[in-house]
Each structure stands twice: as C-alpha cells, then as structure tokens.
Amino acid sequence: METAHQSDLPLPPEIVTLICSNLPKPDLLRSRLATHRLHDAATPFAFRAFHLRAYGTVVTDFTCIAASAHLRSYVKEITIDTNIGPGYKYASNECYKFPTGFFNALPSLRYFSKLTKLHLRFSEYCGDNGRASEWAWIEEDWSFRYRILDTVSHCVVGMWTRAKQVEIDERADLPDFEATYPDDDPEFVAGCMEDLQELTISNLADYHDPNLISSYAWQQLLCLPHLHDLKLLVTTEYHRSQNQIRFPQERHEFFQKLPSTWLLSSLGDHLRTLSLYYTEYWGWFPRMNLYDTGTLPQLKVLALGHFVFTDKKQTDWIAGIGKRNGSGGLEELYLDDCPILFEARQHGPLTSDGYPNPRVVLEDNYATSVNKEYDIRWHHVLETWRGRMQGLRKFIMGHGDWSSQWPSVKALIEHEGLAHLSSDEIRQRVSENVHRNFFKPAGVEVSNTKDPVLAQRYLHGAGLLQRRTARMQYIKYDIGMCGPWDHPYRTRGRHEPDDGWAPEKETVEIDDAVYELLMATIRDRVTGDEK
Numbered sequence: 265m266e267t268a269h270q271s272d273l274p275l276p277p278e279i280v281t282l283i284c285s286n287l288p289k290p291d292l293l294r295s296r297l298a299t300h301r302l303h304d305a306a307t308p309f310a311f312r313a314f315h316l317r318a319y320g321t322v323v324t325d326f327t328c329i330a331a332s333a334h335l336r337s338y339v340k341e342i343t344i345d346t347n348i349g350p351g352y353k354y355a356s357n358e359c360y361k362f363p364t365g366f367f368n369a370l371p372s373l374r375y376f377s378k379l380t381k382l383h384l385r386f387s388e389y390c391g392d393n394g395r396a397s398e399w400a401w402i403e404e405d406w407s408f409r410y411r412i413l414d415t416v417s418h419c420v421v422g423m424w425t426r427a428k429q430v431e432i433d434e435r436a437d438l439p440d441f442e443a444t445y446p447d448d449d450p451e452f453v454a455g456c457m458e459d460l461q462e463l464t465i466s467n468l469a470d471y472h473d474p475n476l477i478s479s480y481a482w483q484q485l486l487c488l489p490h491l492h493d494l495k496l497l498v499t500t501e502y503h504r505s506q507n508q509i510r511f512p513q514e515r516h517e518f519f520q521k522l523p524s525t526w527l528l529s530s531l532g533d534h535l536r537t538l539s540l541y542y543t544e545y546w547g548w549f550p551r552m553n554l555y556d557t558g559t560l561p562q563l564k565v566l567a568l569g570h571f572v573f574t575d576k577k578q579t580d581w582i583a584g585i586g587k588r589n590g591s592g593g594l595e596e597l598y599l600d601d602c603p604i605l606f607e608a609r610q611h612g613p614l615t616s617d618g619y620p621n622p623r624v625v626l627e628d629n630y631a632t633s634v635n636k637e638y639d640i641r642w643h644h645v646l647e648t649w650r651g652r653m654q655g656l657r658k659f660i661m662g663h664g665d666w667s668s669q670w671p672s673v674k675a676l677i678e679h680e681g682l683a684h685l686s687s688d689e690i691r692q693r694v695s696e697n698v699h700r701n702f703f704k705p706a707g708v709e710v711s712n713t714k715d716p717v718l719a720q721r722y723l724h725g726a727g728l729l730q731r732r733t734a735r736m737q738y739i740k741y742d743i744g745m746c747g748p749w750d751h752p753y754r755t756r757g758r759h760e761p762d763d764g765w766a767p768e769k770e771t772v773e774i775d776d777a778v779y780e781l782l783m784a785t786i787r788d789r790v791t792g793d794e795k
Contacts, residue, residue, distance in 0.1 A: 280305045290684065313341040315693070318363035319349040330372035341381040342373070344416065346404060350688030355389040355400045355502065362440040370412065371429060371446060374419035377455050381462040384416065388543065388696065390469035391501040391512075410475050411436035417481040421488070422456040428481075435475055456484075462493035462537075466696045470500050470515040470542070470550075477525055486531045492562075495539035496526065497569070497699040502543075516550045516622040523556035532560050536589070541569030541600065541699040543666075545749050548572045548605055549620045549741070555581040561588040567598035567702040569664065572739065574605045574618060574638050579645045583652040591655030598702040600664040600728055603737035603751075604645075606767045608636045610743050625743075633743055641771055642736040643778040650782040657790050659782065661735040662728030664698040665707055671722035694725065701725035732762045736775045 275283075284292060284305045292310035295302045316326050329335045348363050386409060391402040414432050418424040426445050433443050463485075476482055485491075501512045527538075538560065546552055555577055563586040573579060586594040611625045612634030624632065649656070665671070672694045676682050682690060705721045707729035728734070733753075741748050753765040764772045 277301070277305070284309050288682070307335075308338045311335050311338040313343075314339055315343045315345065316366070316369070317345050318347060318366035323365045323369045327369050327372045330375040336375050337378055339376050340378060341383075342376060342379060343383040343385065344370070344373075344412070345385040345693075346387060346408075346412065347385070347692055350686060350692055354387045354403055357400050360401070360403050362438075364440075364442050367411070367441055368444050370415045371419060371424055373416060374422070374424045374454055375452065377457055378459060379420075379457050380459050382416075382420070382460060382464075383700075384412070384463075384465045385696070386412075386465070386467040386469070386499075388467050388499050389502050390467070390471070390499055392471075392514075406469065406471055406473055407436045407438055409469055410473055411438060411441075413473075413476050414479050414482060417479060417485045420457045420460060421481050421484040422454040423481045423484070424454060456488070458488065459490060460488050461490050462495070463491060464493075464495040464539075464700055466497050466699070467499040467543075468496050470498050470512070470518045472514065472517045472521050472525070477521075483528075486526070486528060489534070491531065492534060492536040493538075494526075494531070494535060495537070495567075495699045497541045497543070497696060498546075499543045513622075513626060519546060519550045519552040522552060523558070527557045529558055532558050533562065535560055535563050537565040537567075538563060539565075539567040539569075539699045539702065540571070541567070543570070545570050545572050545603075545739070547578065548574050548608075549610070549625070550622070551619050554578050559587065560585040562586065563594060564589050564591070565596040565598075565703075566594055567600065567699070568602050569600040569666075569699060569702075571599075571602045572605050573602065573645065574640060576640065576644075579640075579648060583649055586655065589655070591657075593653050593655035595655050596658040596703070597649075597653075597656060597660075598728065599661045600698065600702060601666075601734070601737065602661070603739035604640055604642060605638050606641075606738050606740060607638070608741040609633055610636070610741060641766065642738075642775045643771070646775075646778045646782045650778070650785050656786055657793070659786055660702075660706075660728050660730065662730040663707070663734035664702060664728050665726050666698050667695065669694045669697065669701070669722075669726060671707065671726040672724070675720055675723045697725060701727055703727060706730050732764050736764060736766075736779065738766055 280301060284295065284302075287295065287306070287309070289310060292306045295306040296310060297303070311329065314326065314329065316322060329339065346363070346366070348361065352358060352360070387404045389402055390404060390406075390409070393402050393405050411432060414435075415424075415429065418428055418432070426448050429443075429445055433441070498518075500515055547554075552571075554571075566582065566585070582594065582597065584593075589595070610620045611627070611629060611632050613624070613632075614620060614634060614636060618636060618638065649659075669691075673687070673691050676690045676694065677687050685693070704725040704727040707726040737751065740750050740752060742750060764776060766772045766775060
C-alpha cells in the first residue's frame with residue numbers, strides 16, 4: 265500500500281502540470297512510475313510526440329502505443345523517418361537491409377486520430393533505378409516513396425483497409441519487401457484526422473508520380489479543413505560518386521505541375537504557412553511559376569529556399585497574396601539563399617519571357633547556346649514590396665543551415681533528455697530541417713556556438729544567418745560550366761568581409777538604401793500595432 269507521501273504531492277495540480285511540461289521524455293516516463301498524480305500529469309507530455317525510425321525497437325513501441333486506446337489519444341505529433349541507422353551510407357552500393365518491420369508498422373498510423381502535426385523524412389538520395397546511367401543503387405526510389413506516401417494518406421483520411429494496402433503494395437511492387445497484413449479491426453472505427461494542422465516533408469523527390477497523384481486518399485489529405493501549414497524540402501537525383509545528375513528530366517514536370525498537385529486550390533484557399541525549399545536552385549531552371557498557385561487568400565507566412573528571381577510577375581505575386589488573412593497581405597516573408605539572376609548562358613532559344621526550354625536544353629547542343637542579361641535588381645523588388653505589402657511585419661533574408669544544423673546538434677548533444685541517442689543519431693534527426701527552421705533564432709557562425717548559453721537558443725533549430733553577404737544576392741548561370749550556377753563573389757566565408765555585391769557597383773548602395781527603408785517601414789508598422 266502506498267504511503268501518504270508516495271500517493272500525493274504537496275503541490276497544486278497546475279504546478280505539477282507545469283513541471284511536467286518542462287521535463288525531458290526519459291524523466292517523464294520515470295515520473296509515471298512515481299505517484300498517481302505524477303502518472304496522470306506526466307502521461308500526456310510523455311506521449312505527445314513520437315519519432316518513428318526504421319531501426320531499433322521503436323517500431324514495436326509505435327505499434328504498442330497504437331494498440332492502446334488510452335495512450336494513443338495523447339499523441340499529437342508524429343515523425344516518420346525512413347533512415348535505417350547512422351552506420352549506413354546511402355547511395356554507396358553498401359548492402360541495404362530493407363526496413364520490412366517499419367513498412368509493416370505504417371498502417372498503425374490510422375489509430376492516431378488526434379494528430380495535429382505529421383512530419384515525413386526521406387533520404388536525400390532519390391532517383392529511378394531503371395535509368396541506364398545510374399551510378400549507384402538508390403535505396404529510396406520512386407516506388408519506395410510512393411508506398412509510404414499513399415499508405416500514410418489512407419491512414420490520415422480514414423480510408424485504410426487491408427484490401428487497400430494490398431492494392432498499394434501491388435502497385436509499388438517492392439521486390440525486397442515481405443508484407444504482412446493486419447486484419448481490419450472491427451472494434452476500431454476509422455476516422456479522418458480532421459485536426460491535422462501541419463504537414464512537413466523532408467527530401468520529397470522531384471518526381472511527378474502518377475500513382476500518388478491519382479490516389480484519392482492523397483487528394484483528400486490535401487483537402488483537410490484544418491491543414492494550414494505545408495512545408496516541403498524537395499530533393500533531386502544525387503550520387504556520392506557524381507554529385508547532382510546534370511538535368512534529371514522528371515524535375516521539370518514536377519515543378520510545372522506543383523501548383524495543381526501539391527498546391528491545388530482546395531489546399532491553397534486555407535493555407536496559413538507555406539514553405540517551399542529545393543536542394544538546388546529553382547524558379548528559372550527548372551521553371552516554377554509561383555503565380556500559378558493562385559492568390560492564397562489566407563496565407564500569412566511564406567518561406568522560399570534557393571528560389572531564383574528573374575521575373576517581375578514572380579515578385580508581384582508575393583506582394584499580392586494573403587489579402588483575406590486579416591492583415592491585408594502577407595505578414596512574414598523569409599528568403600533563404602534566394603538570389604536574382606543577372607546573367608545567363610543557356611541552350612537557346614529561350615522563351616519569350618526569358619526562360620529556358622527544357623526540351624531544347626535536354627538536347628545538349630552547345631551550338632545553340634545564347635547569352636541573356638536580366639535587368640531586375642533588388643531595389644526594384646524591395647521598393648515594390650514596401651509600397652504594396654501593407655501587412656508585412658517580418659522580413660528576413662539570409663542563409664539557412666542547409667546541411668549540419670550544427671548549433672542545434674551541439675545543444676542537443678549536451679541536453680540530458682537525449683542522452684540515449686548517439687551524436688550521429690542526433691545529427692541525423694535535426695539535419696535537413698531547413699524548411700522548418702526558417703523562423704527560429706537567427707543562425708550564428710560555427711565558432712560562436714562554443715558559448716554553451718548561446719547554443720541553448722538552438723535547442724529546437726537555427727534560423728537564417730543574417731550577414732550582408734547572405735542578403736540581396738545575385739547569381740549567374742553558365743551551361744558550359746560543370747556547376748552552372750555561380751556566385752561571382754565569396755558569399756559566406758567566415759573571414760571574408762561582410763560586404764554586398766551587385767553587377768554594378770552603384771547598385772549595392774541603392775539596394776542597401778531601399779532595404780533600410782523597407783525595414784524601417786516594417787519597424788514603424790510593428791511599433792504602431794503595439795501602441
């Protein structure tokens with residue numbers, strides 16, 4: 265029998281709850297074993313978020329929680345991570361052990377009906393193993409990714425059945441996957457996860473997958489009434505031995521159709537936050553017409569990563585979205601390594617509005633190369649935004665931590681709540697989240713993170729490094745170079761002067777002056793709102 269001091273705590277319930285809300289997960293799990301009050305207070309926080317990995321014992325934990333009607337009701341956030349472990353190097357022709365248990369556990373997602381946030385994480389290496397030019401086996405090819413995305417979609421919208429899963433697996437046709445199918449649960453009434461508010465995907469393949477696009481469940485997922493936040497980091501075909509495949513054909517179709525697939529109007533009409541990042545430069549080549557996504561009337565926050573501006577229609581679109589969000593326009597804008605193209609040499613002829621023709625480029629005929637100069641400059645863009653974006657309250661241009669997220673890794677390694685994870689596991693977990701971290705505390709130089717107090721700021725991610733060299737960037741393109749995108753100046757060297765650059769010397773001063781005017785306008789607006 266419990267003694268009085270074991271069964272109760274001399275604290276008000278709200279204080280016990282506040283304490284539990286700040287405890288790391290291992291401490292929360294231990295607290296559940298202490299007293300009844302601690303058990304009740306700690307349980308919602310202990311099971312609030314779950315990270316499903318494709319290795320270890322996590323798969324068993326996931327299915328056990330899913331089977332418990334009591335515990336699964338507390339789960340609000342789930343991360344589904346395909347990585348099979350920190351010891352494996354992708355796209356290196358190592359022996360790959362297919363994560364069968366992980367795949368067979370995915371249908372259990374359907375039990376988490378209270379979910380509000382869902383994060384999907386794939387490998388950065390994607391591609392088509394049927395392509396004759398492949399240099400290495402791609403573990404997570406189109407079929408691998410389709411099976412996960414369509415299974416998840418069916419679970420989220422309440423359409424999953426054993427028969428549907430069999431259909432998905434037959435369509436995916438994964439040769440190394442040994443499927444086991446759970447029976448339909450007669451005691452469980454499948455329902456749509458109507459409370460889902462945020463969907464993020466790390467390393468979405470730049471492939472217009474007809475199997476996924478034609479999936480009714482996937483279409484319904486993007487129509488969920490409370491899905492307000494969409495954050496995508498798109499990857500392209502890479503190999504360790506070759507870096508990027510020069511011009512993968514499928515990416516042009518992907519970006520051309522993005523507005524009518526991932527950003528279809530039924531989703532765009534109620535989006536509040538949109539984050540679109542690509543591991544390569546995009547917007548000009550491959551072309552993406554932002555204005556084809558419509559007016560996004562409720563949008564408040566827009567973040568773009570590696571988008572290249574050349575067209576006034578693109579920047580005017582930014583100025584015109586979010587008109588019915590309550591502020592009269594976009595409230596927050598983040599541009600992460602988004603330069604203006606000032607000069608290009610490309611296979612021609614170009615289109616009438618100055619964009620490459622993918623069909624012509626893929627012919628790879630250097631005799632047809634043409635030179636093109638673009639006269640748009642940052643002061644033109646910023647002056648337009650200053651005049652038209654009356655709701656803008658936060659504007660950040662800079663450089664996100666695209667690779668290491670080192671400030672976060674350092675903070676998490678020193679955090680006692682993650683002592684059960686190795687440094688490699690922590691590094692893998694926080695990497696490739698640049699599309700989710702844009703609003704986090706501003707990034708710092710690596711050398712500055714030696715300060716332990718400063719590092720703690722980045723426990724949940726680092727935002728954009730806001731040096732002058734990372735703002736108002738210009739870029740050029742040369743089809744004759746191995747890496748066609750070229751910055752004509754050193755942008756982020758730790759020991760380089762923090763100076764701006766533009767194609768014309770006088771443009772730097774004009775850009776800086778208009779930028780300061782815009783920032784002053786935003787400061788005055790925010791100050792006025794606070795009065």
